[in-house]
Amino acid sequence: MTKPGNxxxxxxxxxxxxxxxxxxxxxxxxxxxxxxxxLPPGVFRGDAIEAFFQNRLDPSAHPYFSEIADxxxxxxxxxxxxxxxQQFVALDQRAWHAGVxxxxxxxxxxxxxxxxxxxGTDEQSFEIAQYQTLCQLTRQIQSLFPAIxxxxxxxxxxxxxxxxxxxxxxxxxxxxxQMLHA
Numbered sequence: 001m002t003k004p005g006n007x008x009x010x011x012x013x014x015x016x017x018x019x020x021x022x023x024x025x026x027x028x029x030x031x032x033x034x035x036x037x038x039l040p041p042g043v044f045r046g047d048a049i050e051a052f053f054q055n056r057l058d059p060s061a062h063p064y065f066s067e068i069a070d071x072x073x074x075x076x077x078x079x080x081x082x083x084x085x086q087q088f089v090a091l092d093q094r095a096w097h098a099g100v101x102x103x104x105x106x107x108x109x110x111x112x113x114x115x116x117x118x119x120g121t122d123e124q125s126f127e128i129a130q131y132q133t134l135c136q137l138t139r140q141i142q143s144l145f146p147a148i149x150x151x152x153x154x155x156x157x158x159x160x161x162x163x164x165x166x167x168x169x170x171x172x173x174x175x176x177x178q179m180l181h182a
Contacts, residue, residue: 005092008087078119081129099160122169
């Protein structure tokens with residue numbers, strides 16, 4: 001058995017976030033949640049997402065940052081536009097990505113889910129490199145947590161309807177699922 005907090009995927013950058021905590025005892029990880037993020041909104045590249053997940057976002061660097069700088073959030077993984085992945089939270093720890101959420105009657109989805117952020121917005125298509133990396137990571141995560149079946153891979157909008165819209169209308173679920181099983 002691995003010591004809690006040690007489940008880091010090999011071959012990708014590890015950038016630990018303090019915004020995590022232990023999962024409840026005996027919880028089965030059985031949900032994968034896909035998000036999108038860009039900081040500032042609509043701007044790609046740079047280190048703002050990393051700074052945000054590590055509580056070091058400079059509120060004076062952009063007007064939007066002053067609105068969110070005090071929030072403490074994270075995701076397990078981030079996939080940049082070029083397909084490069086970065087891990088912020090060990091998969092066996094609870095990342096703070098879902099917020100107020102519910103899946104099939106179970107609230108607090110952070111307790112039993114893995115969160116993956118795609119660098120992007122609701123208004124733009126995602127890059128093929130992001131889908132490729134997402135499929136690779138999904139397969140790795142499913143091998144570690146077999147209870148994450150295809151019907152347990154959802155968007156943030158599915159677990160927080162009315163509050164969240166990501167990964168958005170430009171995320172191609174059909175393409176993702178076809179690539180995942182190719």
